[in-house]
Structures are given as C-alpha cells and as structure tokens.
Amino acid sequence: MATFDAVVLGAGPAGLGAGLALARAGARPLVVDPADEVGGLCVTRRRDGFAYDVGGHIPFVRDPARRAWLESLLGDELVWVGRPVSCVIDGAIRRGRYLDQRPGGGGDGRVWHGAAGEGTARGELAARFGGPFVDRVMRPYLEKVDGVPLERIPAERARRLLEDQAAPDGFVFPARGIGQLMDAMAGAAVAAGAEVRLGTRVTRIEVPDGALAAVALAGPRGEEVVEVRQAVVAMPAAAAARMLTPAPPGATTRGVRMRAVCIVYLALDRERLTDEPWIQVDHPAVPFARMFEPRNWSDALAPPGRTILGLECYCQAEAGDPVWSLGDTELGRLCAAALADPLGLLDDPAAARPVEVLRVARAYPMADAGQMAAVRAPAEWLADLNGVHLAPGAAVIEAVEGGERAAAAILAGIRGPEVPEDPATTLP
Numbered sequence: 001m002a003t004f005d006a007v008v009l010g011a012g013p014a015g016l017g018a019g020l021a022l023a024r025a026g027a028r029p030l031v032v033d034p035a036d037e038v039g040g041l042c043v044t045r046r047r048d049g050f051a052y053d054v055g056g057h058i059p060f061v062r063d064p065a066r067r068a069w070l071e072s073l074l075g076d077e078l079v080w081v082g083r084p085v086s087c088v089i090d091g092a093i094r095r096g097r098y099l100d101q102r103p104g105g106g107g108d109g110r111v112w113h114g115a116a117g118e119g120t121a122r123g124e125l126a127a128r129f130g131g132p133f134v135d136r137v138m139r140p141y142l143e144k145v146d147g148v149p150l151e152r153i154p155a156e157r158a159r160r161l162l163e164d165q166a167a168p169d170g171f172v173f174p175a176r177g178i179g180q181l182m183d184a185m186a187g188a189a190v191a192a193g194a195e196v197r198l199g200t201r202v203t204r205i206e207v208p209d210g211a212l213a214a215v216a217l218a219g220p221r222g223e224e225v226v227e228v229r230q231a232v233v234a235m236p237a238a239a240a241a242r243m244l245t246p247a248p249p250g251a252t253t254r255g256v257r258m259r260a261v262c263i264v265y266l267a268l269d270r271e272r273l274t275d276e277p278w279i280q281v282d283h284p285a286v287p288f289a290r291m292f293e294p295r296n297w298s299d300a301l302a303p304p305g306r307t308i309l310g311l312e313c314y315c316q317a318e319a320g321d322p323v324w325s326l327g328d329t330e331l332g333r334l335c336a337a338a339l340a341d342p343l344g345l346l347d348d349p350a351a352a353r354p355v356e357v358l359r360v361a362r363a364y365p366m367a368d369a370g371q372m373a374a375v376r377a378p379a380e381w382l383a384d385l386n387g388v389h390l391a392p393g394a395a396v397i398e399a400v401e402g403g404e405r406a407a408a409a410i411l412a413g414i415r416g417p418e419v420p421e422d423p424a425t426t427l428p
C-alpha cells in the first residue's frame with residue numbers, strides 16, 4: 001500500500017491549497033473527497049452552452065504574491081473584471097455594495113476605518129456610519145442574507161465583510177469559471193506528486209491518546225485504513241469531529257443551524273441583461289438577495305446572443321421556509337417576475353427561461369451570536385489533537401490560504417521550521 005506524509009480531507013479550495021503546497025514542497029499528500037469532481041462549493045457547471053458557478057465566487061485577492069500565484073496557475077485565462085459589486089437603491093443600480101455606501105454619499109467602495117462597535121454587527125456598523133444610516137441602507141440586505149437581526153449578528157462578520165471581502169475596483173477571475181482554478185490547482189498538485197482520490201469519503205479519524213494514527217476511507221476501492229500521522233481537515237469541521245474515534249468526551253456536534261441557498265439560473269435570448277457582474281438586492285419582495293450575470297465576468301461563460309443569470313435566494317432548508325419549500329418551477333417563476341417588477345430589468349418575465357435550480361442545504365452556519373460557541377466547538381476539539389490541522393476559510397482565497405497554513409505546519413513538523421523558498425508555496 002502506498003504511504004503518504006499526510007491525508008487531506010476534502011478537495012475544495014482549502015484541501016487543494018494544502019495538497020498543492022505539500023506536494024510542491026516535496027511531501028506526498030493524499031487528497032480525498034466524496035464528490036466526483038474537485039472544488040467543493042467552487043465548481044462550475046455547464047449546460048445549454050452556458051458555464052456558471054454555484055453562486056457568484058469572487059476571489060478576494062489582497063496582495064501581489066497571490067495574484068502572481070493565480071497567474072502561474074491560469075496564465076492568460078486569468079481575466080480582470082473591472083467592475084465592483086453593485087446594489088439596488090430606490091430602484092436604481094448603484095456602484096458598490098450596500099456596505100460600501102456612505103451617509104450622504106455614493107459608494108466609492110473604500111473601506112471606512114471607524115470606531116469599533118459593541119460586539120454586534122449593528123454596533124460595529126453604527127459606530128462607523130451612524131445608526132439611522134445603517135438601519136435604512138445596510139440592515140435590510142444583511143438581514144436578508146443572514147436571516148437574523150443585525151443585533152444578533154457578531155461584529156466580526158460585519159468587519160470581515162467590510163474589509164476582507166471587498167473588491168472596490170473589480171477582481172481577477174478564471175475565464176472559464178471558478179472551477180477552472182480548482183482544476184488547475186488539482187492538476188498542479190498531481191503533477192507535483194499528490195494523489196487525488198475522488199468518490200472517496202473519510203469515515204473515521206482514529207486519534208487514540210489524542211494523536212492521529214489513521215483515517216478510514218470508503219470509496220471505489222472499498223474500505224481502506226490509511227495509517228498516517230498528519231491530516232488536514234478541509235471539510236466541515238463538525239462533520240469531521242463526528243468521525244473522531246474515540247469521540248471527545250461530552251462532545252456533540254448537533255444543533256448548529258445552517259443557512260441554505262437556492263440558486264435559480266434563468267437564460268435570456270439577448271447578449272446581456274445588465275452591465276454588472278453582481279448586484280445585491282435588499283427588496284423584501286424579491287426572493288433573491290444577489291444576482292450574478294456570468295457574461296459580465298467572462299465572455300467565455302455565455303454563447304453569443306444569450307445570457308444567463310444566477311439568482312441567489314438565501315433561506316433555511318426547513319419545511320415551512322417561504323423559499324426552500326417552493327418547487328423549482330414556482331421559485332423560478334417568482335424570480336423572473338421580480339426581474340420585471342419591482343426591479344424593472346425585464347419587460348416580459350416569460351422571456352427568462354428556467355435552466356436549473358441548485359439547492360445548497362448547508363451553505364454556512366447561521367451568523368447568530370447565540371450559536372457561535374457551538375459553531376466553534378468542533379474546530380476547537382480538532383485543533384487540540386496532535387497531527388490534525390485545520391484549514392479554515394470563509395472565502396475562496398482565504399480557504400486556499402488556510403490550507404497552505406496547515407501544509408506549512410505539517411512541513412515544519414516533517415522538515416523543521418523553515419517554509420519553502422518557492423514563491424508558489426510561500427505564504428503571502
């Protein structure tokens with residue numbers, strides 16, 4: 001049986017970031033994922049001549065080293081989308097997100113470093129922009145996406161959205177969708193010596209005496225136990241924690257409420273509907289909170305003369321939820337109707353043809369301060385174990401960087417503390 005320096009659990013951006021960094025540094029990682037393609041949430045689907053992502057995925061790139069890393073993987077296929085996210089205010093499309101708007105001014109997309117608030121998103125934003133402005137302009141959208149009042153959303157979430165997940169001038173993007181970056185990372189990892197096994201899930205993580213000894217896998221080769229001393233957890237921490245053997249004393253990972261998203265894809269027989277890559281919509285009568293138009297991210301994503309829209313409807317995967325409980329046809333019909341009224345972007349809703357509705361039941365933990373301790377607990381148990389490294393990341397590039405940090409910790413254990421010189425594997 002092949003031996004591995006590390007097993008990477010999950011082949012989303014975090015797992016691929018870890019696998020690529022380990023392999024490029026000369027280690028031999030095994031990356032496993034139950035899906036039949038790499039990328040996790042960052043996959044690009046193809047249908048009817050269109051290519052579209054599972055939700056708009058802007059890579060938030062904050063430094064030249066990361067940009068160079070992307071160029072080294074994608075070459076000319078890395079395109080610049082020279083428009084920021086925009087939002088709808090009083091029926092008009094405005095430059096900048098709701099969070100980029102300013103009291104008395106437009107959205108210039110620059111981060112405003114104001115005073116810190118008192119621990120909630122409402123306090124954080126009110127300290128910077130004033131309470132009345134926050135309640136009128138920022139609250140409706142944030143609550144529509146997160147599903148809880150601003151007073152219950154932790155301040156950290158508002159800070160991260162404001163500062164880390166901003167692309168005020170535009171953003172770089174893989175010409176053929178975010179999945180192209182994932183495929184390039186997986187290809188580079190395999191070329192450097194990693195093994196990537198798809199259709200393979202981790203079923204048990206053996207940690208006798210608080211140290212990793214083995215992981216059990218189930219896949220096309222049947223059941224297999226891989227003896228290994230190092231692992232990167234690049235899958236949901238709660239699911240990984242449930243596989244710990246023995247289980248942490250008194251631990252339970254149930255009960256965290258998750259936010260879901262239904263993404264409705266509608267096609268139109270025209271070159272484009274808008275000039276915007278991404279529009280935020282706070283209107284309560286519009287089922288979607290974000291609308292992305294892949295044509296405006298890259299021409300390679302839509303055939304000439306046709307465009308596709310991705311409409312992200314945030315909800316809870318629960319019976320009785322007003323969005324989740326709708327059938328695909330009805331949800332598509334409501335989204336098309338909203339494009340006409342109240343948004344005024346379309347004259348005839350029937351012109352928008354349903355292509356597909358994708359449902360992500362467990363998109364992210366609900367950003368509710370009351371459950372943050374429960375959300376963090378599984379990661380804390382995992383982080384306590386010798387040889388188990390977490391690859392946290394709430395955004396694509398952040399997840400890649402989380403994977404790279406986990407790889408660096410493993411390499412430090414294998415080789416001593418130095419991090420490799422190769423810029424492709426050096427942490428930015």
Ligand SMILES: Cc1cc2nc3c(=O)[nH]c(=O)nc-3n(C[C@H](O)[C@H](O)[C@H](O)COP(=O)(O)OP(=O)(O)OC[C@H]3O[C@@H](n4cnc5c(N)ncnc54)[C@H](O)[C@@H]3O)c2cc1C
Nearest residue numbers: 010012013014040041055057058201202235394395396399
């Ligand atoms: C609608 C939507 C829009 C988004 N927009 C943006 C955006 O604009 N910009 C941005 O930066 N981020 C965005 N994100 C967030 C981004 O998708 C995530 O932060 C990122 O995918 C996290 O990467 P990850 O590798 O940690 O997890 P994931 O991508 O979730 O990958 C986890 C992997 O673990 C695997 N796995 C699960 N169980 C097992 C098991 N038992 N064994 C092995 N593997 C397992 C899964 O199959 C999956 O492939 C968006 C997310 C959504 C849902």
